[in-house]
Amino acid sequence: MSFVFEPKPQASVAVVGTQDRFPIRRIYCVGRNYVEHAKEMGFTGREAPFFFLKPSDAAVPVEAGQTGSVEYPSLTHDLQHEIELVVAIGTGGRRIKAADTQKHIFGYGVGLDMTRRDLQGEMKKQGRPWCIGKAFEQSAPIGPITPAAQAGDVANAEIFLQVNGNDRQRSNVSKLIWNIGEIIEHLSAAWDLQPGDLIYSGTPEGVAAVVAGDTLTGGVAGLTPLSIKIAAAS
Ligand code: MN
Numbered sequence: 290m291s292f293v294f295e296p297k298p299q300a301s302v303a304v305v306g307t308q309d310r311f312p313i314r315r316i317y318c319v320g321r322n323y324v325e326h327a328k329e330m331g332f333t334g335r336e337a338p339f340f341f342l343k344p345s346d347a348a349v350p351v352e353a354g355q356t357g358s359v360e361y362p363s364l365t366h367d368l369q370h371e372i373e374l375v376v377a378i379g380t381g382g383r384r385i386k387a388a389d390t391q392k393h394i395f396g397y398g399v400g401l402d403m404t405r406r407d408l409q410g411e412m413k414k415q416g417r418p419w420c421i422g423k424a425f426e427q428s429a430p431i432g433p434i435t436p437a438a439q440a441g442d443v444a445n446a447e448i449f450l451q452v453n454g455n456d457r458q459r460s461n462v463s464k465l466i467w468n469i470g471e472i473i474e475h476l477s478a479a480w481d482l483q484p485g486d487l488i489y490s491g492t493p494e495g496v497a498a499v500v501a502g503d504t505l506t507g508g509v510a511g512l513t514p515l516s517i518k519i520a521a522a523s
Pocket residue numbers: 318319320371373402489491492
């Protein structure tokens with residue numbers, strides 16, 4: 290048997306402290322999961338968590354100490370950053386209870402949920418899927434994964450994003466509306482989680498537009514920071 294064309298190599302991301310890499314299966318994302326971000330998007334109150342996906346080949350893995358490159362995408366005039374704690378699943382499962390989630394988590398990383406906000410807004414208005422606003426090329430930059438045992442207290446870690454050295458987002462993971470255990474409980478009730486799944490857990494307030502030439506540096510205390518530069522559209 291041979292393929293009719295060469296299949297793409299498996300997308301993967303570095304793992305801190307080893308040469309081995311974490312192979313990416315699916316990229317799940319949680320919407321509106323910090324109160325102050327929900328407010329800036331025009332929502333209040335505790336909604337049930339909801340999810341969207343990005344294709345695994347939207348991942349832009351960035352090595353430790355490097356600055357990744359993300360091309361300014363097509364169709365938009367409002368590309369926005371969302372800094373997020375990313376949970377990396379090492380052991381799959383379905384109907385996982387929040388209290389049992391630790392053994393399913395391989396580790397944690399820092400990710401950017403890049404968003405074509407104008408297109409997302411248009412889709413929201415029309416009641417259509419968010420795909421064009423969220424699931425486009427290079428929309429999921431991600432830094433190295435730190436194994437859970439070495440990641441420290443991520444549930445209470447500071448999370449931040451700077452653009453060209455200036456603070457844009459700064460909050461704490463403790464402010465998640467739905468915490469990591471609850472996210473995994475809800476997610477695994479709807480989908481079968483498998484090793485290699487990444488979960489972008491939501492962004493705090495301060496989301497804003499970037500332009501070509503901007504350098505974005507974000508982090509979660511205890512994890513390897515993530516830097517990308519926005520390249521001009523080609
Ligand atoms: Mn997000």
